[in-house]
Amino acid sequence: MILKDEPASGLSAVHRAPRPKRILVVDDEARNIRLLESLLHPEGYEIDSAISGREALELAVSLTPDLILLDLMMPEMDGFEVAGKLKSMPETKAIPIIIVTSLDDRSSRLAALNMGAEEFLTKPIDQAELWVRVRNLLRLKEYADLLAREARVLEARVLERSQQLTTSYRD
Secondary structure, eight states, X not given: OOOSOOOTTSOOTTTXXXXXXXXXXXXXXXXXXXXXXXXXXXXXXXXXXXXXXXXXXXXXXXXXXSEEEEOSOOSSSOHHHHHHHHHHSTTXXXXXXXXXXXXXXXXXHHHHHHTTOSXXXXXXXXXXXXXXXXXXXXXXXXXXXXXXXXXXXXXXXXXXXXXXXXXXXXX
């Protein structure tokens, strides 16, 4: 019977040090990736990077980052398409996306938000704004993950109790 969401070591999540939040940075220009890494790494985030939309999709599935920073203007598969695919896949749809782009027109902003992005930042990046938006989205994701875990625990309890009642009724 599993009633608690605890690791195999027996230590509850309260007693363990939290793992660093993982951020996937997606941009076809290495200098933009380095800039975002230099802004976020000192804040304690684990940074992974992808230089194409295809690589971003693969890494998002295999690494399950807590947040994705996504450029819109990339060759082959642009950020709009990547965001749409990420939000359509069950294993990645809950990962928040911040669009980081030089496009600042209203139609690009609305298109990105309609594809599922949660935030939109224009280049050049304001460091304070980036930190605040990253922190806020990571906090919201943490709460959503907590609720999902609690729902799974409750579902297991209900299933177990239903089985007990069925067994009791048959006896």
